[in-house]
Amino acid sequence: MVMNPYHIFKYVPLSVLQILAxxxxxxxxxxxxxxxxxxxxxxxxxxxxxxxDCQKKTLTKDIVYHQCLTSIESIKSWAMSPEWSxxxxxxxxxxxxxxxxxxxxxGMLAIVPHLGTWEMMNxxxxxxxxxxxxxxxxxxxxxxxxxLQGRARLNATLVPTDGSGxxxxxxxxxxxxxxxxxxxxxxxxxxxxxxxxxxxxxxxSTLASKLASKTKCALVGLSCIRRDDGRxxxxxxxxxxxSALYDRKTETATQALNQAMEQMITAHFDHYMWGYRRxxxxxxxxxxxxxxxxxxxxxxxxxxxxxxxxDE
Numbered sequence: 001m002v003m004n005p006y007h008i009f010k011y012v013p014l015s016v017l018q019i020l021a022x023x024x025x026x027x028x029x030x031x032x033x034x035x036x037x038x039x040x041x042x043x044x045x046x047x048x049x050x051x052x053d054c055q056k057k058t059l060t061k062d063i064v065y066h067q068c069l070t071s072i073e074s075i076k077s078w079a080m081s082p083e084w085s086x087x088x089x090x091x092x093x094x095x096x097x098x099x100x101x102x103x104x105x106x107g108m109l110a111i112v113p114h115l116g117t118w119e120m121m122n123x124x125x126x127x128x129x130x131x132x133x134x135x136x137x138x139x140x141x142x143x144x145x146x147x148l149q150g151r152a153r154l155n156a157t158l159v160p161t162d163g164s165g166x167x168x169x170x171x172x173x174x175x176x177x178x179x180x181x182x183x184x185x186x187x188x189x190x191x192x193x194x195x196x197x198x199x200x201x202x203x204x205s206t207l208a209s210k211l212a213s214k215t216k217c218a219l220v221g222l223s224c225i226r227r228d229d230g231r232x233x234x235x236x237x238x239x240x241x242x243s244a245l246y247d248r249k250t251e252t253a254t255q256a257l258n259q260a261m262e263q264m265i266t267a268h269f270d271h272y273m274w275g276y277r278r279x280x281x282x283x284x285x286x287x288x289x290x291x292x293x294x295x296x297x298x299x300x301x302x303x304x305x306x307x308x309x310x311d312e
Contacts, residue, residue: 006146009079014088017072018230025068029061036275040064042289042296043274047198049300062270066116069226070273074119078150082123089124089224090232097237101218102128107173108218109211110180111240113261114273118182120233121224123154125180130155132172132179134165156180166207173215183208184261186280194283195255198262201303203281209253212246219245221264225271238264 009017028034032041040063044056051059077085092098101108110125112118125131135151135158137144151158157172159165169179184197187205195204212219221238244256265272280287285299 004142004146004149006075006142007079009075012076014073014076017076018069021068021072022065025065028064028068036064036067039277039289040274043278045296045300046200046279046288047274059270063272063274066226066271067273067275070117070271073117073226077117077120077123078147082126082153085120085123086127088120088232089235090227091234092237093234094237094239095235097239098128098220098222100239101220102178104218105176106215106217107176108178108220109173109208110178111208111219111221111238111257111261112180112182113184113221113223113265114182114276115223115265115268116225116271117233118222118224121222121235122151122156122180124224124235125222126154126156129178130157132157132159132169132177134159134161134169134179134181136161166211170211170215173211173217179211181208181211183257184278185276186278189281193251193254195251195258197258197278200279201283202279204254204258206250206254209245209247209250209257213248213250213253216246219260221260223264223268223271225268236264236267 028036031037037060040060041056044051044060048056048059077088101110110131112121133151133156135148138147148158157168159168172179183205185205186192186203187207189203191207192203192205194201196202197204208219211217219240221240223236223238224233225236226233238260240257240260242256242260244252245260247253247256277289280289282288282299284303285291285295288296288299291299
């Protein structure tokens, strides 16, 4: 039997992996032609057009560092036991919001954007029950087996990202259980609506909003942010109780959810995964990541009035 090469991460200390991640980030920053750099620069142009070039350059550097660290920390968490990941969590802010949500008889849906090292939080969150989580296989047999083995150590029930998976999540909520959703991925056109995200009209998943509308479950925002000293992580809990989040009109509820996620992200703006092509389906432009610079600039000037800035 061939050993999965990813298991080597079990034996390398996290501190060493973090040094490696910072080195990789340093190389990426030095080469602007890298795909991730082009993606982040495009996202900053779209989501934070009011920033100066100097501010964007500094912010981009921080984003690359955090994204490289998140990647290696996620791999380490999959390689280790749940107890190891739980031990990395230091402070939990507003934990009462989470406990209140878990006690809701209509179930709870954890809203987890691609913010911070969310994989490290999974083991900690699984202490509170056995969530139903949708899982989409990743490319590469070894990578997929490695992640599945890591997730199998948790209490979670993994279901596919299709109709059967949605039904399983719905059933869990109806029974008063909880699930975890990352609602800021780019869906297929059939599974989304066009609503603003950081001022950009873009295709947005409707799954979480439809589940909330049908079940009236509690919605709790969660993020797992690396501490400033680099030693461990803090978890932040957000009460998402705006009535618009439960609106029967999907566009209204989805837009409200985007606004809630924006508030979570703005608090830790450089920890968000801006290397992800979140805006690849824009109704008036198409894919901005493939657009000519002049075309993208014209689109931003004509369509965006976003003056919201991340905290300095």
